[in-house]
Amino acid sequence: MWPRRQLLQAVGAGCLASLSPWSHAAKDDEIVIGQSVPLSGVLADTGRDMAMGGKICFDAINSQGGVQGRKIRHVILDDGYDVERTLANTHELLQKHEALALFGFAGTGNIQRLLADKVLANAGVALVGPYTGGEPLRTPYNPWIFHIRASYAEETSAMVKQLVFSGITNIGVFYQDDAFGQSGLQGVVSALAAANLDLTVAASFPKNTELVDSAVQAIAAKSPQAVILIATNRPVAAFLQKYRALSKSALFFNISVVNPKAIVQFAGADARGLSIAQVVPDPNGTKPIAQSYRADLAKFGAGAQVSSSSFEEYVAAKVLIEGLRRAKTLTRAGVIAGLESLERLDLGGHVIGFDPNNRLGSHFVEMASLRSDGRLIR
Incomplete structure:
Protein backbone atom coordinates (compact mmCIF):
# COMPACT_ATOMS: atom_id res chain seq x y z
CA MET A 1 0.00 0.00 0.00
CA TRP A 2 1.08 3.56 -0.66
CA PRO A 3 0.40 6.35 1.85
CA ARG A 4 -2.55 8.54 0.82
CA ARG A 5 -0.50 11.77 0.85
CA GLN A 6 2.17 10.32 -1.42
CA LEU A 7 -0.45 9.07 -3.86
CA LEU A 8 -2.05 12.49 -4.09
CA GLN A 9 1.31 14.22 -4.47
CA ALA A 10 2.38 11.79 -7.18
CA VAL A 11 -0.24 12.97 -9.64
CA GLY A 12 0.13 16.72 -9.17
CA ALA A 13 -2.68 19.03 -10.28
CA GLY A 14 -3.69 20.99 -13.32
CA CYS A 15 -6.42 22.96 -14.99
CA LEU A 16 -7.09 22.96 -18.72
CA ALA A 17 -9.35 25.14 -20.85
CA SER A 18 -12.97 23.99 -21.19
CA LEU A 19 -14.00 22.10 -24.31
CA SER A 20 -17.25 20.41 -25.23
CA PRO A 21 -17.17 16.76 -24.08
CA TRP A 22 -17.29 15.05 -27.45
CA SER A 23 -14.67 17.32 -29.04
CA HIS A 24 -12.49 17.25 -25.94
CA ALA A 25 -8.97 16.31 -26.97
CA ALA A 26 -5.74 15.57 -25.19
CA LYS A 27 -3.15 18.32 -24.91
CA ASP A 28 -0.14 18.09 -27.20
CA ASP A 29 2.12 16.82 -24.43
CA GLU A 30 -0.14 14.85 -22.06
CA ILE A 31 -3.18 12.63 -21.61
CA VAL A 32 -5.14 13.10 -18.39
CA ILE A 33 -6.67 9.98 -16.83
CA GLY A 34 -8.93 10.57 -13.82
CA GLN A 35 -9.53 8.24 -10.90
CA SER A 36 -11.84 8.65 -7.90
CA VAL A 37 -10.98 6.02 -5.33
CA PRO A 38 -11.39 5.43 -1.56
CA LEU A 39 -8.07 6.38 0.02
CA SER A 40 -9.83 6.84 3.38
CA GLY A 41 -12.67 5.06 5.17
CA VAL A 42 -13.61 1.38 5.35
CA LEU A 43 -12.21 0.56 1.90
CA ALA A 44 -8.97 2.57 2.17
CA ASP A 45 -6.62 -0.43 2.11
CA THR A 46 -8.16 -1.69 -1.10
CA GLY A 47 -8.39 1.81 -2.58
CA ARG A 48 -4.69 2.50 -2.08
CA ASP A 49 -3.86 -0.75 -3.85
CA MET A 50 -6.22 0.15 -6.69
CA ALA A 51 -4.54 3.51 -7.19
CA MET A 52 -1.14 1.85 -7.09
CA GLY A 53 -2.06 -0.62 -9.84
CA GLY A 54 -2.84 2.20 -12.23
CA LYS A 55 0.12 4.30 -11.14
CA ILE A 56 2.78 1.69 -11.84
CA CYS A 57 1.32 0.86 -15.25
CA PHE A 58 1.10 4.51 -16.30
CA ASP A 59 4.59 5.19 -14.92
CA ALA A 60 5.93 2.25 -16.92
CA ILE A 61 4.42 3.44 -20.20
CA ASN A 62 5.58 7.01 -19.52
CA SER A 63 9.13 5.73 -19.04
CA GLN A 64 8.87 4.35 -22.59
CA GLY A 65 7.71 7.65 -24.06
CA GLY A 66 3.99 7.52 -23.32
CA VAL A 67 1.17 6.95 -25.81
CA GLN A 68 1.02 8.60 -29.22
CA GLY A 69 3.85 10.89 -28.16
CA ARG A 70 2.12 12.05 -24.98
CA LYS A 71 2.77 11.26 -21.32
CA ILE A 72 -0.12 10.10 -19.14
CA ARG A 73 -0.98 12.25 -16.12
CA HIS A 74 -2.88 10.12 -13.61
CA VAL A 75 -5.05 12.34 -11.38
CA ILE A 76 -6.27 10.58 -8.21
CA LEU A 77 -8.96 11.97 -5.89
CA ASP A 78 -10.08 10.43 -2.59
CA ASP A 79 -13.82 9.74 -2.26
CA GLY A 80 -13.82 7.75 0.99
CA TYR A 81 -16.26 5.27 -0.66
CA ASP A 82 -18.93 7.98 -0.34
CA VAL A 83 -21.40 8.43 -3.21
CA GLU A 84 -21.59 12.23 -3.00
CA ARG A 85 -17.81 12.59 -2.94
CA THR A 86 -17.50 10.28 -5.95
CA LEU A 87 -19.99 12.48 -7.79
CA ALA A 88 -18.13 15.68 -6.87
CA ASN A 89 -14.76 14.16 -7.75
CA THR A 90 -16.03 13.06 -11.15
CA HIS A 91 -17.21 16.56 -11.98
CA GLU A 92 -13.81 17.90 -10.90
CA LEU A 93 -11.93 15.34 -12.98
CA LEU A 94 -14.01 16.09 -16.06
CA GLN A 95 -14.29 19.86 -15.74
CA LYS A 96 -11.18 21.10 -13.94
CA HIS A 97 -8.68 18.46 -15.05
CA GLU A 98 -10.51 17.67 -18.31
CA ALA A 99 -9.78 13.96 -18.12
CA LEU A 100 -9.76 12.18 -21.45
CA ALA A 101 -10.98 8.99 -19.75
CA LEU A 102 -11.94 7.82 -16.27
CA PHE A 103 -10.41 4.78 -14.64
CA GLY A 104 -10.63 2.45 -11.66
CA PHE A 105 -13.58 3.81 -9.68
CA ALA A 106 -15.03 1.77 -6.78
CA GLY A 107 -18.55 1.15 -5.54
CA THR A 108 -21.65 -0.12 -7.33
CA GLY A 109 -23.84 2.57 -5.77
CA ASN A 110 -21.22 5.25 -6.36
CA ILE A 111 -21.00 4.53 -10.08
CA GLN A 112 -24.74 3.91 -10.36
CA ARG A 113 -25.19 7.53 -9.27
CA LEU A 114 -23.01 8.68 -12.18
CA LEU A 115 -25.30 6.80 -14.56
CA ALA A 116 -28.47 8.08 -12.91
CA ASP A 117 -27.25 11.69 -13.15
CA LYS A 118 -26.03 11.09 -16.73
CA VAL A 119 -22.58 12.37 -15.79
CA LEU A 120 -20.78 9.94 -18.09
CA ALA A 121 -23.29 10.39 -20.92
CA ASN A 122 -23.19 14.18 -20.77
CA ALA A 123 -19.39 14.15 -20.87
CA GLY A 124 -19.22 11.40 -23.50
CA VAL A 125 -16.47 9.75 -21.47
CA ALA A 126 -15.40 6.15 -20.89
CA LEU A 127 -14.95 4.66 -17.42
CA VAL A 128 -12.52 1.75 -17.67
CA GLY A 129 -12.03 -0.99 -15.10
CA PRO A 130 -14.48 -0.12 -12.30
CA TYR A 131 -13.77 -2.18 -9.19
CA THR A 132 -17.25 -3.69 -9.04
CA GLY A 133 -19.24 -6.53 -10.54
CA GLY A 134 -22.61 -4.96 -9.81
CA GLU A 135 -25.38 -5.91 -12.22
CA PRO A 136 -26.98 -2.41 -12.33
CA LEU A 137 -23.82 -1.19 -14.08
CA ARG A 138 -24.09 -3.93 -16.71
CA THR A 139 -27.81 -4.31 -17.32
CA PRO A 140 -29.29 -2.56 -19.18
CA TYR A 141 -26.38 -2.01 -21.54
CA ASN A 142 -24.68 1.35 -21.35
CA PRO A 143 -21.85 2.38 -23.68
CA TRP A 144 -19.73 4.25 -21.14
CA ILE A 145 -18.45 1.60 -18.73
CA PHE A 146 -15.84 -0.92 -19.88
CA HIS A 147 -15.71 -3.84 -17.42
CA ILE A 148 -12.58 -5.97 -17.13
CA ARG A 149 -13.88 -8.25 -14.34
CA ALA A 150 -16.63 -10.83 -13.99
CA SER A 151 -19.96 -9.87 -12.45
CA VAL A 279 -11.44 -12.17 -10.98
CA VAL A 280 -7.88 -11.89 -12.30
CA PRO A 281 -5.16 -14.55 -12.53
CA ASP A 282 -2.70 -15.11 -9.69
CA PRO A 283 -0.50 -11.98 -9.42
CA ASN A 284 2.25 -14.23 -8.05
CA GLY A 285 1.86 -16.68 -10.93
CA THR A 286 3.89 -17.41 -14.04
CA LYS A 287 1.69 -15.80 -16.68
CA PRO A 288 3.49 -13.03 -18.58
CA ILE A 289 0.99 -10.40 -17.41
CA ALA A 290 1.71 -11.31 -13.78
CA GLN A 291 5.45 -11.18 -14.37
CA SER A 292 5.10 -7.76 -16.03
CA TYR A 293 3.03 -6.52 -13.08
CA ARG A 294 5.59 -7.65 -10.51
CA ALA A 295 8.45 -6.09 -12.47
CA ASP A 296 6.65 -2.74 -12.74
CA LEU A 297 5.61 -2.90 -9.08
CA ALA A 298 9.22 -3.44 -8.05
CA LYS A 299 10.41 -0.56 -10.25
CA PHE A 300 7.67 2.02 -9.72
CA GLY A 301 5.78 0.89 -6.61
CA ALA A 302 7.93 2.46 -3.89
CA GLY A 303 8.00 -0.76 -1.87
CA ALA A 304 4.33 -1.67 -2.28
CA GLN A 305 3.43 -5.34 -1.93
CA VAL A 306 1.80 -7.63 -4.49
CA SER A 307 -2.00 -7.71 -4.21
CA SER A 308 -4.94 -8.87 -6.32
CA SER A 309 -6.49 -5.39 -6.09
CA SER A 310 -3.47 -3.57 -7.51
CA PHE A 311 -3.05 -6.31 -10.12
CA GLU A 312 -6.66 -5.92 -11.25
CA GLU A 313 -6.25 -2.19 -11.82
CA TYR A 314 -2.88 -2.80 -13.48
CA VAL A 315 -4.74 -5.03 -15.95
CA ALA A 316 -7.37 -2.30 -16.39
CA ALA A 317 -4.65 0.28 -17.05
CA LYS A 318 -3.09 -2.01 -19.67
CA VAL A 319 -6.48 -2.21 -21.40
CA LEU A 320 -6.93 1.57 -21.29
CA ILE A 321 -3.44 2.15 -22.69
CA GLU A 322 -4.17 -0.16 -25.62
CA GLY A 323 -7.43 1.71 -26.22
CA LEU A 324 -5.47 4.98 -26.28
CA ARG A 325 -2.98 3.50 -28.73
CA ARG A 326 -5.77 2.46 -31.08
CA ALA A 327 -7.68 5.74 -30.84
CA LYS A 328 -7.59 7.43 -34.25
CA THR A 329 -8.12 10.75 -32.50
CA LEU A 330 -7.22 11.43 -28.88
CA THR A 331 -10.70 12.63 -27.96
CA ARG A 332 -13.15 11.07 -25.53
CA ALA A 333 -15.10 9.61 -28.45
CA GLY A 334 -11.87 8.42 -30.04
CA VAL A 335 -10.88 6.58 -26.85
CA ILE A 336 -14.26 4.82 -26.78
CA ALA A 337 -13.79 3.75 -30.40
CA GLY A 338 -10.30 2.52 -29.59
CA LEU A 339 -11.57 0.44 -26.69
CA GLU A 340 -14.38 -0.98 -28.83
CA SER A 341 -11.77 -2.30 -31.27
CA LEU A 342 -10.24 -4.58 -28.60
CA GLU A 343 -12.18 -7.67 -29.65
CA ARG A 344 -9.56 -10.06 -28.28
CA LEU A 345 -6.73 -8.43 -26.38
CA ASP A 346 -4.26 -11.00 -25.00
CA LEU A 347 -2.38 -9.22 -22.23
CA GLY A 348 -0.08 -12.17 -21.65
CA GLY A 349 -2.15 -15.14 -20.55
CA HIS A 350 -5.26 -13.11 -19.70
CA VAL A 351 -7.69 -12.12 -22.45
CA ILE A 352 -10.02 -9.10 -22.45
CA GLY A 353 -12.51 -8.40 -25.24
CA PHE A 354 -14.94 -5.63 -26.19
CA ASP A 355 -16.87 -4.57 -29.28
CA PRO A 356 -19.43 -1.86 -30.12
CA ASN A 357 -22.19 -3.94 -28.51
CA ASN A 358 -20.28 -5.53 -25.64
CA ARG A 359 -18.69 -3.92 -22.60
CA LEU A 360 -18.18 -7.11 -20.53
CA GLY A 361 -14.51 -7.77 -21.09
CA SER A 362 -13.94 -10.83 -18.88
CA HIS A 363 -15.82 -13.68 -17.21
CA PHE A 364 -12.83 -15.12 -15.34
CA VAL A 365 -13.60 -16.39 -11.81
CA GLU A 366 -11.74 -18.77 -9.52
CA MET A 367 -11.74 -19.35 -5.77
CA ALA A 368 -8.78 -18.93 -3.42
CA SER A 369 -8.31 -19.76 0.26
CA LEU A 370 -6.88 -17.20 2.69
CA ARG A 371 -3.74 -18.17 4.64
CA SER A 372 -2.77 -16.82 8.03
CA ASP A 373 -0.13 -14.54 6.44
CA GLY A 374 -2.69 -12.90 4.15
CA ARG A 375 -1.64 -14.77 1.03
CA LEU A 376 -4.08 -16.70 -1.11
CA ILE A 377 -3.87 -20.35 -2.14
CA ARG A 378 -5.50 -21.08 -5.49
Whole structure:
Protein backbone atom coordinates (compact mmCIF):
# COMPACT_ATOMS: atom_id res chain seq x y z
CA MET A 1 0.00 0.00 0.00
CA TRP A 2 1.08 3.56 -0.66
CA PRO A 3 0.40 6.35 1.85
CA ARG A 4 -2.55 8.54 0.82
CA ARG A 5 -0.50 11.77 0.85
CA GLN A 6 2.17 10.32 -1.42
CA LEU A 7 -0.45 9.07 -3.86
CA LEU A 8 -2.05 12.49 -4.09
CA GLN A 9 1.31 14.22 -4.47
CA ALA A 10 2.38 11.79 -7.18
CA VAL A 11 -0.24 12.97 -9.64
CA GLY A 12 0.13 16.72 -9.17
CA ALA A 13 -2.68 19.03 -10.28
CA GLY A 14 -3.69 20.99 -13.32
CA CYS A 15 -6.42 22.96 -14.99
CA LEU A 16 -7.09 22.96 -18.72
CA ALA A 17 -9.35 25.14 -20.85
CA SER A 18 -12.97 23.99 -21.19
CA LEU A 19 -14.00 22.10 -24.31
CA SER A 20 -17.25 20.41 -25.23
CA PRO A 21 -17.17 16.76 -24.08
CA TRP A 22 -17.29 15.05 -27.45
CA SER A 23 -14.67 17.32 -29.04
CA HIS A 24 -12.49 17.25 -25.94
CA ALA A 25 -8.97 16.31 -26.97
CA ALA A 26 -5.74 15.57 -25.19
CA LYS A 27 -3.15 18.32 -24.91
CA ASP A 28 -0.14 18.09 -27.20
CA ASP A 29 2.12 16.82 -24.43
CA GLU A 30 -0.14 14.85 -22.06
CA ILE A 31 -3.18 12.63 -21.61
CA VAL A 32 -5.14 13.10 -18.39
CA ILE A 33 -6.67 9.98 -16.83
CA GLY A 34 -8.93 10.57 -13.82
CA GLN A 35 -9.53 8.24 -10.90
CA SER A 36 -11.84 8.65 -7.90
CA VAL A 37 -10.98 6.02 -5.33
CA PRO A 38 -11.39 5.43 -1.56
CA LEU A 39 -8.07 6.38 0.02
CA SER A 40 -9.83 6.84 3.38
CA GLY A 41 -12.67 5.06 5.17
CA VAL A 42 -13.61 1.38 5.35
CA LEU A 43 -12.21 0.56 1.90
CA ALA A 44 -8.97 2.57 2.17
CA ASP A 45 -6.62 -0.43 2.11
CA THR A 46 -8.16 -1.69 -1.10
CA GLY A 47 -8.39 1.81 -2.58
CA ARG A 48 -4.69 2.50 -2.08
CA ASP A 49 -3.86 -0.75 -3.85
CA MET A 50 -6.22 0.15 -6.69
CA ALA A 51 -4.54 3.51 -7.19
CA MET A 52 -1.14 1.85 -7.09
CA GLY A 53 -2.06 -0.62 -9.84
CA GLY A 54 -2.84 2.20 -12.23
CA LYS A 55 0.12 4.30 -11.14
CA ILE A 56 2.78 1.69 -11.84
CA CYS A 57 1.32 0.86 -15.25
CA PHE A 58 1.10 4.51 -16.30
CA ASP A 59 4.59 5.19 -14.92
CA ALA A 60 5.93 2.25 -16.92
CA ILE A 61 4.42 3.44 -20.20
CA ASN A 62 5.58 7.01 -19.52
CA SER A 63 9.13 5.73 -19.04
CA GLN A 64 8.87 4.35 -22.59
CA GLY A 65 7.71 7.65 -24.06
CA GLY A 66 3.99 7.52 -23.32
CA VAL A 67 1.17 6.95 -25.81
CA GLN A 68 1.02 8.60 -29.22
CA GLY A 69 3.85 10.89 -28.16
CA ARG A 70 2.12 12.05 -24.98
CA LYS A 71 2.77 11.26 -21.32
CA ILE A 72 -0.12 10.10 -19.14
CA ARG A 73 -0.98 12.25 -16.12
CA HIS A 74 -2.88 10.12 -13.61
CA VAL A 75 -5.05 12.34 -11.38
CA ILE A 76 -6.27 10.58 -8.21
CA LEU A 77 -8.96 11.97 -5.89
CA ASP A 78 -10.08 10.43 -2.59
CA ASP A 79 -13.82 9.74 -2.26
CA GLY A 80 -13.82 7.75 0.99
CA TYR A 81 -16.26 5.27 -0.66
CA ASP A 82 -18.93 7.98 -0.34
CA VAL A 83 -21.40 8.43 -3.21
CA GLU A 84 -21.59 12.23 -3.00
CA ARG A 85 -17.81 12.59 -2.94
CA THR A 86 -17.50 10.28 -5.95
CA LEU A 87 -19.99 12.48 -7.79
CA ALA A 88 -18.13 15.68 -6.87
CA ASN A 89 -14.76 14.16 -7.75
CA THR A 90 -16.03 13.06 -11.15
CA HIS A 91 -17.21 16.56 -11.98
CA GLU A 92 -13.81 17.90 -10.90
CA LEU A 93 -11.93 15.34 -12.98
CA LEU A 94 -14.01 16.09 -16.06
CA GLN A 95 -14.29 19.86 -15.74
CA LYS A 96 -11.18 21.10 -13.94
CA HIS A 97 -8.68 18.46 -15.05
CA GLU A 98 -10.51 17.67 -18.31
CA ALA A 99 -9.78 13.96 -18.12
CA LEU A 100 -9.76 12.18 -21.45
CA ALA A 101 -10.98 8.99 -19.75
CA LEU A 102 -11.94 7.82 -16.27
CA PHE A 103 -10.41 4.78 -14.64
CA GLY A 104 -10.63 2.45 -11.66
CA PHE A 105 -13.58 3.81 -9.68
CA ALA A 106 -15.03 1.77 -6.78
CA GLY A 107 -18.55 1.15 -5.54
CA THR A 108 -21.65 -0.12 -7.33
CA GLY A 109 -23.84 2.57 -5.77
CA ASN A 110 -21.22 5.25 -6.36
CA ILE A 111 -21.00 4.53 -10.08
CA GLN A 112 -24.74 3.91 -10.36
CA ARG A 113 -25.19 7.53 -9.27
CA LEU A 114 -23.01 8.68 -12.18
CA LEU A 115 -25.30 6.80 -14.56
CA ALA A 116 -28.47 8.08 -12.91
CA ASP A 117 -27.25 11.69 -13.15
CA LYS A 118 -26.03 11.09 -16.73
CA VAL A 119 -22.58 12.37 -15.79
CA LEU A 120 -20.78 9.94 -18.09
CA ALA A 121 -23.29 10.39 -20.92
CA ASN A 122 -23.19 14.18 -20.77
CA ALA A 123 -19.39 14.15 -20.87
CA GLY A 124 -19.22 11.40 -23.50
CA VAL A 125 -16.47 9.75 -21.47
CA ALA A 126 -15.40 6.15 -20.89
CA LEU A 127 -14.95 4.66 -17.42
CA VAL A 128 -12.52 1.75 -17.67
CA GLY A 129 -12.03 -0.99 -15.10
CA PRO A 130 -14.48 -0.12 -12.30
CA TYR A 131 -13.77 -2.18 -9.19
CA THR A 132 -17.25 -3.69 -9.04
CA GLY A 133 -19.24 -6.53 -10.54
CA GLY A 134 -22.61 -4.96 -9.81
CA GLU A 135 -25.38 -5.91 -12.22
CA PRO A 136 -26.98 -2.41 -12.33
CA LEU A 137 -23.82 -1.19 -14.08
CA ARG A 138 -24.09 -3.93 -16.71
CA THR A 139 -27.81 -4.31 -17.32
CA PRO A 140 -29.29 -2.56 -19.18
CA TYR A 141 -26.38 -2.01 -21.54
CA ASN A 142 -24.68 1.35 -21.35
CA PRO A 143 -21.85 2.38 -23.68
CA TRP A 144 -19.73 4.25 -21.14
CA ILE A 145 -18.45 1.60 -18.73
CA PHE A 146 -15.84 -0.92 -19.88
CA HIS A 147 -15.71 -3.84 -17.42
CA ILE A 148 -12.58 -5.97 -17.13
CA ARG A 149 -13.88 -8.25 -14.34
CA ALA A 150 -16.63 -10.83 -13.99
CA SER A 151 -19.96 -9.87 -12.45
CA TYR A 152 -20.97 -10.56 -8.85
CA ALA A 153 -23.57 -12.94 -10.28
CA GLU A 154 -20.74 -14.93 -11.88
CA GLU A 155 -18.72 -14.85 -8.65
CA THR A 156 -21.60 -15.99 -6.46
CA SER A 157 -22.61 -18.63 -9.00
CA ALA A 158 -19.11 -20.11 -8.76
CA MET A 159 -19.38 -20.15 -4.95
CA VAL A 160 -22.80 -21.81 -4.92
CA LYS A 161 -21.78 -24.42 -7.48
CA GLN A 162 -18.72 -25.33 -5.39
CA LEU A 163 -20.79 -25.58 -2.22
CA VAL A 164 -23.59 -27.62 -3.77
CA PHE A 165 -21.06 -29.95 -5.40
CA SER A 166 -19.66 -30.54 -1.89
CA GLY A 167 -23.12 -31.38 -0.56
CA ILE A 168 -23.68 -28.06 1.23
CA THR A 169 -27.16 -26.66 0.66
CA ASN A 170 -27.86 -24.67 3.84
CA ILE A 171 -26.43 -21.28 2.84
CA GLY A 172 -26.71 -17.80 4.36
CA VAL A 173 -25.72 -14.35 3.10
CA PHE A 174 -24.23 -11.38 4.96
CA TYR A 175 -24.44 -8.29 2.79
CA GLN A 176 -23.94 -4.53 2.67
CA ASP A 177 -27.28 -2.73 2.50
CA ASP A 178 -26.83 -0.89 -0.80
CA ALA A 179 -26.69 -1.57 -4.53
CA PHE A 180 -23.43 -3.53 -4.13
CA GLY A 181 -24.83 -5.84 -1.47
CA GLN A 182 -28.19 -6.25 -3.17
CA SER A 183 -26.46 -7.19 -6.42
CA GLY A 184 -24.43 -9.90 -4.69
CA LEU A 185 -27.46 -11.14 -2.75
CA GLN A 186 -29.50 -11.47 -5.93
CA GLY A 187 -26.64 -13.40 -7.50
CA VAL A 188 -26.72 -15.93 -4.66
CA VAL A 189 -30.53 -16.25 -4.81
CA SER A 190 -30.42 -16.82 -8.58
CA ALA A 191 -27.63 -19.39 -8.32
CA LEU A 192 -29.51 -21.28 -5.60
CA ALA A 193 -32.72 -21.20 -7.64
CA ALA A 194 -30.83 -22.75 -10.56
CA ALA A 195 -29.97 -25.63 -8.20
CA ASN A 196 -33.60 -25.83 -6.94
CA LEU A 197 -32.57 -24.49 -3.54
CA ASP A 198 -33.73 -21.64 -1.31
CA LEU A 199 -31.61 -19.20 0.66
CA THR A 200 -31.55 -20.13 4.36
CA VAL A 201 -31.01 -16.65 5.80
CA ALA A 202 -29.86 -13.17 4.75
CA ALA A 203 -28.93 -10.23 6.97
CA SER A 204 -27.43 -6.84 6.18
CA PHE A 205 -25.42 -3.99 7.71
CA PRO A 206 -25.21 -0.27 6.80
CA LYS A 207 -22.61 0.85 4.26
CA ASN A 208 -19.45 2.53 5.61
CA THR A 209 -19.94 1.01 9.08
CA GLU A 210 -18.91 -2.03 11.09
CA LEU A 211 -22.37 -2.35 12.68
CA VAL A 212 -22.67 -6.08 12.12
CA ASP A 213 -24.03 -7.35 15.47
CA SER A 214 -27.66 -7.75 14.45
CA ALA A 215 -26.66 -9.50 11.23
CA VAL A 216 -24.39 -11.86 13.15
CA GLN A 217 -27.21 -12.79 15.52
CA ALA A 218 -29.74 -13.27 12.72
CA ILE A 219 -27.48 -15.54 10.71
CA ALA A 220 -26.18 -17.49 13.72
CA ALA A 221 -29.77 -18.23 14.76
CA LYS A 222 -30.23 -20.25 11.54
CA SER A 223 -26.86 -22.08 11.79
CA PRO A 224 -26.12 -22.23 8.06
CA GLN A 225 -23.42 -24.59 6.82
CA ALA A 226 -21.89 -21.77 4.78
CA VAL A 227 -22.11 -17.98 4.74
CA ILE A 228 -21.43 -15.89 1.63
CA LEU A 229 -20.22 -12.39 2.52
CA ILE A 230 -20.98 -9.45 0.23
CA ALA A 231 -18.94 -6.85 2.07
CA THR A 232 -15.61 -5.02 2.28
CA ASN A 233 -12.55 -5.39 4.52
CA ARG A 234 -13.50 -4.03 7.94
CA PRO A 235 -17.11 -5.27 8.14
CA VAL A 236 -15.97 -8.68 6.90
CA ALA A 237 -13.36 -8.82 9.66
CA ALA A 238 -15.89 -7.68 12.26
CA PHE A 239 -18.39 -10.30 11.13
CA LEU A 240 -15.85 -13.13 11.26
CA GLN A 241 -14.69 -12.14 14.74
CA LYS A 242 -18.18 -11.82 16.20
CA TYR A 243 -19.55 -14.93 14.49
CA ARG A 244 -16.69 -17.13 15.63
CA ALA A 245 -17.01 -15.67 19.16
CA LEU A 246 -20.41 -17.39 19.31
CA SER A 247 -18.61 -20.72 18.78
CA LYS A 248 -20.50 -21.12 15.53
CA SER A 249 -18.87 -23.09 12.74
CA ALA A 250 -19.46 -22.50 9.04
CA LEU A 251 -17.63 -22.17 5.76
CA PHE A 252 -17.11 -18.55 4.76
CA PHE A 253 -16.96 -17.25 1.20
CA ASN A 254 -16.34 -13.62 0.23
CA ILE A 255 -16.90 -11.59 -2.90
CA SER A 256 -13.70 -10.44 -4.66
CA VAL A 257 -13.59 -6.78 -3.59
CA VAL A 258 -11.53 -7.24 -0.44
CA ASN A 259 -7.87 -7.00 0.53
CA PRO A 260 -6.84 -10.38 2.01
CA LYS A 261 -3.96 -8.95 4.04
CA ALA A 262 -6.20 -6.25 5.48
CA ILE A 263 -8.73 -8.86 6.59
CA VAL A 264 -5.99 -10.82 8.36
CA GLN A 265 -4.72 -7.59 9.91
CA PHE A 266 -8.18 -6.71 11.26
CA ALA A 267 -9.52 -10.20 12.09
CA GLY A 268 -6.35 -12.09 13.00
CA ALA A 269 -6.85 -15.83 13.42
CA ASP A 270 -10.59 -15.44 12.83
CA ALA A 271 -9.86 -14.88 9.13
CA ARG A 272 -8.62 -18.45 8.77
CA GLY A 273 -10.19 -20.51 6.02
CA LEU A 274 -12.03 -17.64 4.32
CA SER A 275 -12.48 -18.37 0.61
CA ILE A 276 -12.31 -15.31 -1.65
CA ALA A 277 -13.40 -15.10 -5.28
CA GLN A 278 -10.70 -13.92 -7.69
CA VAL A 279 -11.44 -12.17 -10.98
CA VAL A 280 -7.88 -11.89 -12.30
CA PRO A 281 -5.16 -14.55 -12.53
CA ASP A 282 -2.70 -15.11 -9.69
CA PRO A 283 -0.50 -11.98 -9.42
CA ASN A 284 2.25 -14.23 -8.05
CA GLY A 285 1.86 -16.68 -10.93
CA THR A 286 3.89 -17.41 -14.04
CA LYS A 287 1.69 -15.80 -16.68
CA PRO A 288 3.49 -13.03 -18.58
CA ILE A 289 0.99 -10.40 -17.41
CA ALA A 290 1.71 -11.31 -13.78
CA GLN A 291 5.45 -11.18 -14.37
CA SER A 292 5.10 -7.76 -16.03
CA TYR A 293 3.03 -6.52 -13.08
CA ARG A 294 5.59 -7.65 -10.51
CA ALA A 295 8.45 -6.09 -12.47
CA ASP A 296 6.65 -2.74 -12.74
CA LEU A 297 5.61 -2.90 -9.08
CA ALA A 298 9.22 -3.44 -8.05
CA LYS A 299 10.41 -0.56 -10.25
CA PHE A 300 7.67 2.02 -9.72
CA GLY A 301 5.78 0.89 -6.61
CA ALA A 302 7.93 2.46 -3.89
CA GLY A 303 8.00 -0.76 -1.87
CA ALA A 304 4.33 -1.67 -2.28
CA GLN A 305 3.43 -5.34 -1.93
CA VAL A 306 1.80 -7.63 -4.49
CA SER A 307 -2.00 -7.71 -4.21
CA SER A 308 -4.94 -8.87 -6.32
CA SER A 309 -6.49 -5.39 -6.09
CA SER A 310 -3.47 -3.57 -7.51
CA PHE A 311 -3.05 -6.31 -10.12
CA GLU A 312 -6.66 -5.92 -11.25
CA GLU A 313 -6.25 -2.19 -11.82
CA TYR A 314 -2.88 -2.80 -13.48
CA VAL A 315 -4.74 -5.03 -15.95
CA ALA A 316 -7.37 -2.30 -16.39
CA ALA A 317 -4.65 0.28 -17.05
CA LYS A 318 -3.09 -2.01 -19.67
CA VAL A 319 -6.48 -2.21 -21.40
CA LEU A 320 -6.93 1.57 -21.29
CA ILE A 321 -3.44 2.15 -22.69
CA GLU A 322 -4.17 -0.16 -25.62
CA GLY A 323 -7.43 1.71 -26.22
CA LEU A 324 -5.47 4.98 -26.28
CA ARG A 325 -2.98 3.50 -28.73
CA ARG A 326 -5.77 2.46 -31.08
CA ALA A 327 -7.68 5.74 -30.84
CA LYS A 328 -7.59 7.43 -34.25
CA THR A 329 -8.12 10.75 -32.50
CA LEU A 330 -7.22 11.43 -28.88
CA THR A 331 -10.70 12.63 -27.96
CA ARG A 332 -13.15 11.07 -25.53
CA ALA A 333 -15.10 9.61 -28.45
CA GLY A 334 -11.87 8.42 -30.04
CA VAL A 335 -10.88 6.58 -26.85
CA ILE A 336 -14.26 4.82 -26.78
CA ALA A 337 -13.79 3.75 -30.40
CA GLY A 338 -10.30 2.52 -29.59
CA LEU A 339 -11.57 0.44 -26.69
CA GLU A 340 -14.38 -0.98 -28.83
CA SER A 341 -11.77 -2.30 -31.27
CA LEU A 342 -10.24 -4.58 -28.60
CA GLU A 343 -12.18 -7.67 -29.65
CA ARG A 344 -9.56 -10.06 -28.28
CA LEU A 345 -6.73 -8.43 -26.38
CA ASP A 346 -4.26 -11.00 -25.00
CA LEU A 347 -2.38 -9.22 -22.23
CA GLY A 348 -0.08 -12.17 -21.65
CA GLY A 349 -2.15 -15.14 -20.55
CA HIS A 350 -5.26 -13.11 -19.70
CA VAL A 351 -7.69 -12.12 -22.45
CA ILE A 352 -10.02 -9.10 -22.45
CA GLY A 353 -12.51 -8.40 -25.24
CA PHE A 354 -14.94 -5.63 -26.19
CA ASP A 355 -16.87 -4.57 -29.28
CA PRO A 356 -19.43 -1.86 -30.12
CA ASN A 357 -22.19 -3.94 -28.51
CA ASN A 358 -20.28 -5.53 -25.64
CA ARG A 359 -18.69 -3.92 -22.60
CA LEU A 360 -18.18 -7.11 -20.53
CA GLY A 361 -14.51 -7.77 -21.09
CA SER A 362 -13.94 -10.83 -18.88
CA HIS A 363 -15.82 -13.68 -17.21
CA PHE A 364 -12.83 -15.12 -15.34
CA VAL A 365 -13.60 -16.39 -11.81
CA GLU A 366 -11.74 -18.77 -9.52
CA MET A 367 -11.74 -19.35 -5.77
CA ALA A 368 -8.78 -18.93 -3.42
CA SER A 369 -8.31 -19.76 0.26
CA LEU A 370 -6.88 -17.20 2.69
CA ARG A 371 -3.74 -18.17 4.64
CA SER A 372 -2.77 -16.82 8.03
CA ASP A 373 -0.13 -14.54 6.44
CA GLY A 374 -2.69 -12.90 4.15
CA ARG A 375 -1.64 -14.77 1.03
CA LEU A 376 -4.08 -16.70 -1.11
CA ILE A 377 -3.87 -20.35 -2.14
CA ARG A 378 -5.50 -21.08 -5.49
